[in-house]
Amino acid sequence: MVGQRRFGLFDILNAVILFAVACSTILPLVYITAVSLSDTASVTQGKVFLFPKGLNWDAYKQVLTDVKIPRAYLNTVMYTALGTFINVLMTCLAAYPLAQRGFIGRKYWMFLIVLTMFLNPGIIPNYLIVKDLGMLDSVWALVIPNAIWTFQLIILKSFFEGTSSSIREAAKVDGASEYRILFSLMIPLSKPALASIALFYFIGHWNSYFIPMIYLNTDSLYPLQVVLREMLVFSEDTGSRLVEAAALAPQAKKNATIVLAMIPVLMIYPFAQKYFAKGVMLGSEKG
Amino acid sequence: MLAKLGKRIVRDRQLLIIFIPCLVFYIVFRYGPLYGLIIAFKDYSVFRGIMDSPWVGFEYFEKFFNAPEFWQLFRNTFLLGFLTLVFSFPFPILLAVLLNEVRVAWFKKGVQTASYLPTFLSVVIISSMIIDFLSPTNGVVNKVLNMFGVESKYFLIDADWFRPIYILSEIWTNSGYESIVYLAAIAGISPTLYEAAKVDGASRFRMMFNVTLPSIMPTILIMLILKTGQMITIGYEKVLLLYNTMTYEVADVFSTFVYRKGLLANDYSYGAAVGLFEAFVAMALLLISNYVSKRLGGNGLW
Known part of the structure; x- marks a missing residue:
């Protein structure tokens, strides 16, 4: 349908609608950023919209010298790094045997694994397992119980299946063990696929709040x-009294924290777009 | 038979060793909790453990069905799920169809990238933006309302506003990402259909309704079954952040109730029973929507 006409009314209307859609997702973030860079007076008087008023970095200085936030940021970085590493490793170890046509019990394993996508025991039984294993209040509670997302496992398995089996056969003839084939051949060959699953795991860890909230009790681990x-949110646990947290923390500092929390994700996700389609097509359920 | 099996095990021994971590993971963390579900039928105590706690049959289920909150939870879960489905379902389709009409590559790419953005933000950030923008003291929304002479309103403690706020935020968060499926379906439409329509003198607007939409109907139906099946799986992480005692009457759903009773109040058996009931209803919904779709001559999920 390449342009036999010039841009008509239809195109203009369409462009306006889509431009509005793009604005609706971007402008809130621009606003948050603008507030984080503005002085308190301008914020409370409601003068800030898309550009900072009274530009300054005070909010960021406050965040960096806060008692909790830098620590929490470091925790998130560590949990995300460790968690993503374990995720990718475990997913590789699971996907490789399942991708071998003759692997013993392959069909049954796959059935049992896919079945778990439809069985959801709920919060409590998951919590009790973690508790019984003594993982409460430790990093392990965050990185082990979700070490494999079934959905990502299926994606990687189909990728492994797609790579040429002749390379593998040749390596076998040369006397390479399966471990060697996996770590020295398959993993280096699958970098793009691994990057895409790593990305989803990364964002999953970086953004998760519910799991750490229920499994961790120590402030310094948060x-x-x-x-x-x-x-940011209503402090519901302190009682039924409604306290709006907005009144407790200064707006600019809050927003500066949000901006710092968003930066890694905003830097990464645009590069992953080409992988989305494949991921969504396979059914979009995390295991 | 056995000898043959033994031979295969020996042949695949290295693969099996590689597979052990995965096997252990699924047994402990995916099937383990299913076993743990039996505490829904027991009077679980931390000291006795799962095995030794006494059986109580359906006591906790009866307690739940007779609880004053039961019908409220039931209604809230279904209404919130249903309304979210009905109102948010068309948006990704619409977005995909409109994006498909864009003939300037960079503009299309730009809008797409922007529309995916909210999917990658954490629930906490999204919720805090909602709370911020709707704040009665210095929220943007109330500032705009003030300009039109409307008085500030505390939206988040108003039960009438909870559902619209939740649904709108779901639309904002998911539409871009979900449009990918439909864009992929549109990409698969044969260009000859458009050429034929053009020869017949159809406008681009007509083509949207008479070529594009009918061609992606199978995808739309599959997505509808999937979504109907997952209808009552509410995004409780977001509800937990947005609700409060003033809005419980509309916002409290099964899963938030499980969290409060089971984890905050440590009534594990009760929480597990409610969770099991919810899982049961969700499974029934999935089976029903799949069945109905097949009976109507459409594709099922399996």
Whole structure:
């Protein structure tokens, strides 16, 4: 349907609508950023909209010298790094045997694994397992119980299946063990696929708040999202009294924390777009 | 038979060793909790453990069905799920169809990138933006209302506003990402259909309704079954952040109730029973929507 006409009314209307859609997702973030860079007076008087008024970095200085936030940021970085590493490793270890046509019991394993996507025991039984294993209040509670997302496993398995089996056969003839084939051949060959699953795991860890909230009890272990929640959202746990947290923390500092929390995700996700389609097509359920 | 099996095990021994971590993971963390569900039928105590706690049959289920909150939870869960489905379902389709009409590549790419953005933000950030923008003291929304002479309103403690706020935020968060499926379906439409329509003198607007939409109907139907099946799986992480005692009457759903009773109040058996009931209803919904779709001559999920 390449342009046999010039741009008509239809195109203009369409462009206006889509431009509005793009604005609706971007402008809130621009606003948050603008507030984080403005002085308190301008914020409370409601003068800030898309550009900072009274430009300054005070809010960011406050965040960096805060008692909780830098610690929480570091925690998030560590949990995300460790968690993503374990995720990718475990998903590789699971996907490789399942991708071999003759692997013993392959069909049954796959059935049992896919079945778990439809069975959801709920919050409580998951919590009790973690508790019984003594993982409460430790990093392990965040990185082990969700070490494999079934959905990502299926994606990687189909990718492994797609790579040429002749390379593998040749390596076998040369006497390479399966471990060697997996770590020295398959993993280096699958970098793009691994990057895409790593990305989803990364964002999953970076953004998670519910799991750390229920599994961690020690303040110093909290990741950024949990601290953010404390700063931003109604403090429901302190009683039925409605306290709007907005009144407790200065607006600019809150927004500066949000901006810092968003930066890694905003930097990464545009590069992952080409992988989205494949991911969504396979059914969009995390295991 | 056994000898043959033994031979295969020996042959695949290296693969099996590689597979062990995965196997252990699924047994402990995916099937383990299913076993743990039996505490829904027991009077679980932390000291006795799952095995030794005494059986109580359906006591906790009866307690739940007779609880004053039961019908409220039931209604809230279904209404919130249903209304979210009805109102948010068309948006990704619309977005995909409109994007498909864009003939300037960079503009299309730009809008797409922007529309995916909210999917990658955390629930905490999204919720805090909602709370911020709707704040009665210095929220943007109330500032704009003030300009038109309307008085500030505390939206988040008003039960009438909870559902619209939740649904709108779901639309904002998911429409871009979900449009990918439909864009992929549109990309698969044969260009000859458009050429034929053009020869017949159809306008681009007509083509949207008479070529594009009918061609992606199978995808739309599949997505509808999937969404109907997941209808009552409410995004409780967001509800937990947005609700409060003033809005419980509309916002409290099964999963938030499980969290409060089971984890905050440590009534594990009760929480597990309610969770099991919810899972049961969700499974029934999925099976029904799949069945109905097949009976109507459409594709099922399986």
